Amino acid sequence: MRDRYGRIIDYMRVSITDRCNLRCKYCMPDGIDLVPMEDVMTYEEIAEVCSVAAELGIRKLKVTGGEPLVRLGCADLVHSLKAIPGIEQVTMTTNGVLLGRYLHELLKSGLDAVNISLDTLSRERFAAITGRDELPDVLESIEAAIASPLRVKLNVLLQKGINDEEWFALASLAKEKPLDVRFIEMMPIGSGREFTGIANPELREELRRRFPDLEEDGSVHGNGPATYVKIPGWNGSIGFISAIHGKFCDSCNRLRLVSQGEIKPCLCYGDAVGLMPILRGEQDAEKRRAKLRAALEEAVRAKPKQHCFEEPEHITETGRMGRIGG
Numbered sequence: 001m002r003d004r005y006g007r008i009i010d011y012m013r014v015s016i017t018d019r020c021n022l023r024c025k026y027c028m029p030d031g032i033d034l035v036p037m038e039d040v041m042t043y044e045e046i047a048e049v050c051s052v053a054a055e056l057g058i059r060k061l062k063v064t065g066g067e068p069l070v071r072l073g074c075a076d077l078v079h080s081l082k083a084i085p086g087i088e089q090v091t092m093t094t095n096g097v098l099l100g101r102y103l104h105e106l107l108k109s110g111l112d113a114v115n116i117s118l119d120t121l122s123r124e125r126f127a128a129i130t131g132r133d134e135l136p137d138v139l140e141s142i143e144a145a146i147a148s149p150l151r152v153k154l155n156v157l158l159q160k161g162i163n164d165e166e167w168f169a170l171a172s173l174a175k176e177k178p179l180d181v182r183f184i185e186m187m188p189i190g191s192g193r194e195f196t197g198i199a200n201p202e203l204r205e206e207l208r209r210r211f212p213d214l215e216e217d218g219s220v221h222g223n224g225p226a227t228y229v230k231i232p233g234w235n236g237s238i239g240f241i242s243a244i245h246g247k248f249c250d251s252c253n254r255l256r257l258v259s260q261g262e263i264k265p266c267l268c269y270g271d272a273v274g275l276m277p278i279l280r281g282e283q284d285a286e287k288r289r290a291k292l293r294a295a296l297e298e299a300v301r302a303k304p305k306q307h308c309f310e311e312p313e314h315i316t317e318t319g320r321m322g323r324i325g326g
Helices: 043-055 074-082 099-109 123-130 135-147 164-171 190-194 200-210 276-281 285-301
Strands: 011-015 060-064 089-094 113-117 151-156 180-184 215-217 227-230 238-241 254-258 262-264
Touching: 011 043, 043 074, 043 254, 043 276, 043 285, 060 074, 074 089, 074 099, 099 113, 099 135, 113 135, 123 135, 135 151, 151 164, 164 180, 164 200, 200 238, 254 285, 262 285, 276 285
Parallel strands: 011 060, 011 254, 060 089, 089 113, 113 151, 151 180, 180 238
Antiparallel strands: 215 227, 227 238, 254 262
């Protein structure tokens, strides 16, 4: 599929739940309302949408949440998605708490890669950021994933005055371990509006100051907008996802399928194309697929030229990050 600006849309993020077993204050703080389960797509509905999307040219899927592994049967869904003709890759973003428990099932289901969120190496600070004392399980999951055939990336979100002093310790995990460490700029969505992040250009400059022989890494690391650098002698690379200070909209290749059955053309705006009336209102399978196809094509046509994260007053998305899938 191509959108109005000539971009090839071949990647879809698939949120399968708004639930999570952590309570990160910038994403899913305590006291938030959860979507009733009857309003969340079934696995069969998710697979049907992804099947139609594959017919239109979607080739890569990212399973997300909330936290996808809190939903029972997640590995079975991965297996179903991998079996869809045209789908070349199924990956996952997780907080890592349950990854070790389900890793064997996910590998059997054909999962291709995993992104694990990790904002700190301090157990006390982890509990303060996430509201839960789960760091040991996350670290064990990371080691288990590294030992598996999966490609592993760590997603780090720095907050000024909270965990920014740990940036180099976190980056240094890529020195000895065969994984990529990626720094993600805080996006002003949901509770994220209340926190101050760290600009990635500052981190790049500091890395270059410490390592003058720093190299740009142009190899393919995944399907998203990260740019990478390589420090000679390190096992992994350092990545930067810079929504605020490195706008990448001209190469955006994605749609977002929200667990409540909506297709979002852009994370920045509240616009979405609803699929639930089709999924649960059209009983004829052939007609239902035709309507889903039209809805997906509508979402692609609606993709804006660019986001406006650098101008928060123009952002129209009001949902929390955990609900809309990031």
